[in-house]
Amino acid sequence: MMWPPIAILAFVTLQRLSELVLARQNTRRLLSLGAREHAPGHYPLIVAVHAMWLGTLFWLAPGRPIHWAFLLLFILLQLGRVWVLRTLGPRWTTRIIVLPGAPLVKGGPFRFVSHPNYLVVIGEIAVLPLVFGLWQVALVFSLLNAVVLFIRIRAENEALRAVA
Numbered sequence: 001m002m003w004p005p006i007a008i009l010a011f012v013t014l015q016r017l018s019e020l021v022l023a024r025q026n027t028r029r030l031l032s033l034g035a036r037e038h039a040p041g042h043y044p045l046i047v048a049v050h051a052m053w054l055g056t057l058f059w060l061a062p063g064r065p066i067h068w069a070f071l072l073l074f075i076l077l078q079l080g081r082v083w084v085l086r087t088l089g090p091r092w093t094t095r096i097i098v099l100p101g102a103p104l105v106k107g108g109p110f111r112f113v114s115h116p117n118y119l120v121v122i123g124e125i126a127v128l129p130l131v132f133g134l135w136q137v138a139l140v141f142s143l144l145n146a147v148v149l150f151i152r153i154r155a156e157n158e159a160l161r162a163v164a
Helices: 003-032 040-060 068-091 116-131 135-163
Strands: none
Touching: 003 040, 003 068, 003 116, 040 116, 040 135, 068 116, 116 135
16 A cells, blocks of 8 residues: 555654744744854755655655554654654754853753754664665665764754853
């Protein structure tokens, strides 16, 4: 059947698009409060990797069987995503936006790891293709994501150190 993979991918796409709207609103508000964006040059690369990942899944996944254990794992990752977004609240964006003088968030998943959202994204990039048995897609995009996150985490850590 073609509709279960398409329904799953449509959900993820709508989730991502709604998060972009939220991120844009939060970014505008933070900038109006005196926040500054750091290292914006890598952002188009992040968008490209995620768009290609979803596009590849829309191309290859329809008609493939669902691997339910991986779907359950993906759902658990979504709970982690919601936990991060709720913890950061109005400070969550898809860009590196730092508000001088604001303390670092130390609650929620940040008690355990400094970049929980990136752990969720690493999991999502790998697990969603596995829901459809597409291990090659999981491997290729996990490697691309690793490169992007290497750049991103270094830039974010530098930005946070600069205001600490």
